[in-house]
Amino acid sequence: MDFANLGLFNQAIILFAALALLTSFLMLAQARMLPLIFTFAWQGFLLATVTVLVAIVTGHSDLYVSALLTFALKVIVIPWLLYRLSVRLEMQYNAEEIAHPSLLLIAGVVLVIFSYFVAKSIINLSGLATRNIIAVSIAIELLGMLLMCVRKSAVAQVIGFMSMESGIFFAASVSAYGMPLIVELGVAFDILVASILFGVFFFHLRDSFGSLDVGQYNHLSEANETDTPDDRATVPATGGHA
Amino acid sequence: MTLLEATLLAPLAGGLILAIIGHRPVAGWINIAVGAVTFGASLAMALDVFDHGPQLSPSRMFYIDAFNVYLVVLTAFVGLTTSIFSRPYMRHEVEKGRVTDRRLRLYHSMYQCFLFSMLLALSTNNLGVLWVAMEMATLTTVLLVSLYRTPEAIEAAWKYFILCGVGIAQALFGTVLIYFAAESKLGADRDDTLLWTVLHSSAGGALDPAVITLAFVFLLVGYGTKVGLVPLHNWLPDAHSEGPTPMSAVLSGLLLNVALYALVRVKMLVDASLQTHLAGYLMMGFGLLSFTVAGLFLHRQHDVKRMFSYSSIEHMGLITFGFGLGGPLATYGALLHMTVHSLTKSAIFVTVGHACQLAGTQRIDQIRGLIRTQPAIGWGLLLGVVSIAGFPPFGVFISEFLLLVATMKSWPWLTIPLLIGFGVAFAGLFRHMQKMVFGEPPPGQRPVQANMIPVIIHLVLVLFLGLMIPNFLSRWFEQATLLISGASLL
Numbered sequence: 051m052d053f054a055n056l057g058l059f060n061q062a063i064i065l066f067a068a069l070a071l072l073t074s075f076l077m078l079a080q081a082r083m084l085p086l087i088f089t090f091a092w093q094g095f096l097l098a099t100v101t102v103l104v105a106i107v108t109g110h111s112d113l114y115v116s117a118l119l120t121f122a123l124k125v126i127v128i129p130w131l132l133y134r135l136s137v138r139l140e141m142q143y144n145a146e147e148i149a150h151p152s153l154l155l156i157a158g159v160v161l162v163i164f165s166y167f168v169a170k171s172i173i174n175l176s177g178l179a180t181r182n183i184i185a186v187s188i189a190i191e192l193l194g195m196l197l198m199c200v201r202k203s204a205v206a207q208v209i210g211f212m213s214m215e216s217g218i219f220f221a222a223s224v225s226a227y228g229m230p231l232i233v234e235l236g237v238a239f240d241i242l243v244a245s246i247l248f249g250v251f252f253f254h255l256r257d258s259f260g261s262l263d264v265g266q267y268n269h270l271s272e273a274n275e276t277d278t279p280d281d282r283a284t285v286p287a288t289g290g291h292a
Numbered sequence: 293m294t295l296l297e298a299t300l301l302a303p304l305a306g307g308l309i310l311a312i313i314g315h316r317p318v319a320g321w322i323n324i325a326v327g328a329v330t331f332g333a334s335l336a337m338a339l340d341v342f343d344h345g346p347q348l349s350p351s352r353m354f355y356i357d358a359f360n361v362y363l364v365v366l367t368a369f370v371g372l373t374t375s376i377f378s379r380p381y382m383r384h385e386v387e388k389g390r391v392t393d394r395r396l397r398l399y400h401s402m403y404q405c406f407l408f409s410m411l412l413a414l415s416t417n418n419l420g421v422l423w424v425a426m427e428m429a430t431l432t433t434v435l436l437v438s439l440y441r442t443p444e445a446i447e448a449a450w451k452y453f454i455l456c457g458v459g460i461a462q463a464l465f466g467t468v469l470i471y472f473a474a475e476s477k478l479g480a481d482r483d484d485t486l487l488w489t490v491l492h493s494s495a496g497g498a499l500d501p502a503v504i505t506l507a508f509v510f511l512l513v514g515y516g517t518k519v520g521l522v523p524l525h526n527w528l529p530d531a532h533s534e535g536p537t538p539m540s541a542v543l544s545g546l547l548l549n550v551a552l553y554a555l556v557r558v559k560m561l562v563d564a565s566l567q568t569h570l571a572g573y574l575m576m577g578f579g580l581l582s583f584t585v586a587g588l589f590l591h592r593q594h595d596v597k598r599m600f601s602y603s604s605i606e607h608m609g610l611i612t613f614g615f616g617l618g619g620p621l622a623t624y625g626a627l628l629h630m631t632v633h634s635l636t637k638s639a640i641f642v643t644v645g646h647a648c649q650l651a652g653t654q655r656i657d658q659i660r661g662l663i664r665t666q667p668a669i670g671w672g673l674l675l676g677v678v679s680i681a682g683f684p685p686f687g688v689f690i691s692e693f694l695l696l697v698a699t700m701k702s703w704p705w706l707t708i709p710l711l712i713g714f715g716v717a718f719a720g721l722f723r724h725m726q727k728m729v730f731g732e733p734p735p736g737q738r739p740v741q742a743n744m745i746p747v748i749i750h751l752v753l754v755l756f757l758g759l760m761i762p763n764f765l766s767r768w769f770e771q772a773t774l775l776i777s778g779a780s781l782l
Contacts (some may be wrong), residue, residue, distance in 0.1 A: 171502040172472075184472075189463060195458060209456060214461050222468040226475050226591065229468070230483050233420030237464065240427040247431060251438075251450060258443040267447045270530045 059107045063224075067186045070096040070220075071162070072212065074193040080160050081145040083205060087132045093190075094124025094142050097220045100183070104224050115231065116223035119238045124216050128245050135249050136205060139256060146203050154200055157195055165189035183224045190217030204255055204262040208248045215241055224282055295337035296347075296354055299364065300411055302330040303371075307404035315386075315393035319400050320379030326371035326404055330411075334368040337361070342764055348417065348489060355417035355489055358699035358771030359627075364414050364552055366631060370545045370638050371407045373746035378403070378538035380743050384649055385536065386551050390440055399439055399536065406432040406542065410550045420486045422465050422554055423460070426518065429547060448530035455527040456517055463514025463554075469507035470561070471497045477516035488538045490585040491561055499565040508562045509570050511555065512578070518551035520605045521612060522582040533654065537645030540597055544604040549630050552608060560776060563618075577614030580709060582609025587713045590720025595654050596644055599724060600637070603680060606717050608634045614695045617702060620781040623773045625694030628761075630752050634686035636661045636679045639750035643672040646742040647728070656724050661733025666740070670729045672747045677725045679754055681718045687757030 056064070073093040080086045098121040105113035135140040149152065162185075169185035194217060197210030218238065222229045229237075251260060259266055306326030313319050338361050341347055346357035356364070382399065385391045389400070406429060413425035430453070438449035467486075475694040477499060484490050491499075517524040532540045559605070562571040586606035593599035607629070614626030646669050651659040663670025679686035692714070700707050761769075774780050 051352065154316065167350075168506065171506060172500070188465075191461070198454070204450070211454070211457055211461070214458065215464075218370060218461060218465045218468060221465065222471065226468060226472040229420055229471060230418070230486055233418065233486065236424030237427075240431065242425055243431050244427075247434060247453070251446070251453065253452060254438065254441065254446045258441075258446045266451075267450065269444045269447050270451070270534075 057107075059103055063103045063107070064182050066096050066100045066215075067183050070100065071186050071189055072192050074197075075155065075158055077209065078193060078197055078200075079148070079151055079156055081148050082148065083136050083144050083203075084133070084142050085261060086206060087129050087136070089130075090213060091125050091129035092118075093213065094120060094129070094216060096218055101220070101223050104227075108227060110227045112228040113223055114233065116206065116219070116228045116234060119234060120216070120219060120223070122240060122283065123238055124212070125195045127242065128212055131249055132208070132244055135252055139252060139262070141205070141262065146201065146206070148200070154196070158196060161192040161196060162189045166270060180225050184221060185222035189223070190214075193217075202263050202265040202266055204248075204252060207264060210246075212241070212245070223264065248260055293323070295333050295340060296349065296356060296415060299330055299337055299368065300415065302326055302333060302782045303404045303408035303411065305407060306330075307401050307479075310404060311397060311401040311522075312395075315385075315396040317456070319396070320375075320382065320567055321401050323375045323403065324372070324379060327368070327375040328408065331365075331368040331372045334365045334411075336632065338365050342768070348363050352484065352487055353417055353421070353488070354415045355487075356415060357775060358768045359556075359775055360414045360553065362627075362631070362765070362768050362772070363464075364411060366634060367410050367414065368752075369406065370634060371542065373749060374538050374541045374545075374638060374642070375403070375540070377645070377743055377746045378536075380741055381538060381645055382536070383647070384740065395439055395441075397475065398435060402432045402435050403538070403542075406547075407438065413550050414553060417487050417489055419467050419470060419488060419491070419558075422557075423464050425552065426463070427460050429550070430460060430518075431495070433531070433535075433539065433543060433547065433721045434463055436539040439536055439539075440534065442534070444530075444620055445534040446566045447526075448534035449732070452527040452531040455524070459514050459517025459524060461514070462517075466507040466510030466512075466558070467516055469503055469510065470499075470558075472506065473503040476500065486514060488557060492564065499561075503568050504562055504565050505570065508558065508574070510709045511558045512571075512574055515551045515558070516578060516612075517553040519548055519555065519608050520610065521578045521603065521609065525582065525586070525605050528605060529598045529601045532604075533595050533597040537597070537641055537648065540601070540685070541638040541641035541645075541712075544601060544641060545634035548604060548608050549634055552611060552615075552630070553688060556776060559615065563778075569618065572616045572618045575612050576664035577616075579609045579611070579613030579696060580706070582606065583613060583713050584609075584709060584716075587717035587720060591723070593724070594656055596640070596648065596656050596724070596728070597654055599656065599721075600640055602715065603721065604633075604637055605660060606713075607637070607680075610692070610695065614698070615776070617695075617698055618777055619698060619702060620773050620777050621701065622695060622698035623777040624769055624781050625691050625698055627769050627772055628687070629691035629695065632691055632757055633680075635750045635754050636676060636688060639747045639754075640673070640676040640680060641675055641752075642747050643669055643744075646740060646744075647673060648739065649740045650742075651734075654720075656728060658734070659728045660731035661729075661737065663729050665733045665737045666742065668744045669742055672744055673750075674684075674729050675751055676747070677721050679719050679751060682714060685755065685758045687754045690758050721725075 076089050098117045101117035165188035166185045191214045194210045194214030196209045341361045409425045409428035419583050434453045438445050520528040559571045586602045611626045614622045648654050664679045681690045682688045
């Protein structure tokens with residue numbers, strides 16, 4: 051890959067995309083709630099920046115809309131919602147324990163290499179910058195999934211989910227110069243509704259389980275049901291908090 | 293195309309009206325009325341398509357052909373009959389205090405929004421909108437699954453939300469990749485490269501095979517999660533068992549079909565551009581795995597709704613396998629099986645809903661003697677299970693037989709696991725059903741107010757489809773078969 055021959059804008063695109071990938075790693079290792087939310091917002095900011103840069107380079111004015119959507123949702127609305135929720139749930143200073151942090155980061159590196167390997171198969175299709183960006187967006191998506199798998203806190207899982215979504219949205223806007231407007235708006239609407247619903251669920255989860263630690267939610271596993279056949283029947287059907 | 297618009301707008305408007313009306317007793321009736329309007333409009337539209345062939349709306353946003361028209365009608369129909377069942381059922385739940393007035397409003401509104409999102413997913417021509425509608429279906433049903441607000445319901449809804457959210461995100465990535473492949477071939481300045489009709493007409497060898505293969509893997513994982521394919525099925529039994537029963541009926545009977553529809557649509561594109569059988573092999577593998585594993589899981593269930601949701605996984609696995617086999621016979625069988633499965637399964641869930649209200653629990657070992665306490669429910673469950681297990685003369689037998697014959701033709705040795713799977717699933721269903729229907733009723737068990745009309749209609753239709761397939765339906769299936777497999781059955 052001959053980066054030096056690229057134009058200045060293309061180099062900047064790759065630089066910012068790499069920084070966005072770095073924020074994924076930061077999130078993976080960040081145990082504290084508030085910095086995690088802020089890192090997520092930074093990632094959104096970097097992705098929006100790359101989208102604007104691509105819009106300038108390629109002259110696709112649709113991409114400004116994508117960048118605006120990313121900025122509005124991923125930098126302002128969702129981080130703000132999560133921040134407000136974590137304050138209301140009094141968990142903004144919580145830090146959860148991450149098991150095997152170094153192993154986790156190595157797994158992240160493996161995923162990035164895998165993403166580049168996958169992106170290699172589309173080598174014939176497009177230029178150097180696009181190819182790198184596709185690899186980065188696959189990596190951001192997979193790292194978001196990894197974050198969801200290893201974290202036990204529901205808030206961290208939501209951040210992983212949203213990070214995945216950002217990665218995909220980024221791939222769409224940069225590699226294919228933006229999806230049709232109606233699709234982008236639809237996707238943004240769905241994400242917005244999902245983030246509000248997640249917020250509602252935080253309260254339900256806390257009311258039902260007393261914490262947002264997903265590891266405690268095990269009423270419904272197959273094994274549990276065979277071990278204690280009677281406790282399901284005895285759970286009263288409460289009609290309490292609506 | 294006004295009939296299609298009516299089909300789509302009726303549930304959307306219904307969702308809004310029901311949100312305003314709230315919990316008043318009339319809401320249940322309005323829910324039924326909206327369902328009836330939707331069904332009527334969809335039926336009229338189907339007749340129109342039957343007369344004039346596939347239709348593309350002027351804006352090219354919607355496309356109705358032989359494949360999705362019958363699914364639209366089926367969705368509207370099951371939506372209607374389930375709303376008929378849901379009115380007395382939800383009233384009973386309110387009386388028992390499991391559902392408050394506010395949540396009843398939420399339930400009715402979300403029920404119609406859910407139907408809207410499924411109809412939109414079926415009728416849209418845009419793969420991106422298809423994804424948006426599938427995600428919307430997830431969001432609306434999450435609210436329905438958590439309706440009872442018990443810890444189990446909240447946990448099930450959270451699991452459903454997270455798993456389907458992650459799954460469907462993969463499908464979005466697959467859609468992006470398809471878009472990427474299409475733009476590199478067709479030019480980036482067009483805004484119609486995500487339209488299925490455009491993609492399908494230009495797919496023949498035009499789209500980059502590497503990107504399309506990658507896209508299909510993502511789409512299979514994504515929509516496969518919603519279909520409930522093993523090993524992505526974990527959310528399904530939980531969501532079915534903890535939500536209100538009318539929702540289980542529409543989830544099992546309709547949503548799984550819609551997800552599979554999305555997958556098959558994509559497969560048609562992939563087959564055309566790859567010229568290999570890769571997509572089919574993947575679907576066969578996942579389908580057979582789901583079929584086998586779910587059949588085994590039937591045996592160790594303690595919750596009746598959980599058991600029937602595993603049965604749904606099993607049947608969706610079989611249908612996926614059928615579409616994966618390809619060829620006109622298997623495709624025809626799979627299309628027929630989609631229909632009869634959703635009719636039968638929604639009838640079973642309606643019956644099971646009444647049975648659970650009768651026994652006051654969902655635990656299989658506490659539901660006893662249905663046929664003695666309330667013969668209608670007992671017979672309904674018995675006939676439903678007989679039908680879903682694939683006994684003649686019900687329609688499920690015909691479609692399973694077609695799939696078996698198709699397998700025997702192209703992959704003879706795969707008939708062995710299929711036959712074993714049928715046997716295992718049959719045993720799993722009957723060992724539980726037999727005691728529930730014929731066992732000794734516990735003292736003091738009283739009949740409940742039950743509306744068995746939806747069950748009777750569904751089972752009579754399935755029986756009818758087992759005896760003969762009406763001309764218009766077989767013509768649709770043939771056209772759809774031609775469309776999907778590229779060859780005619782006759």
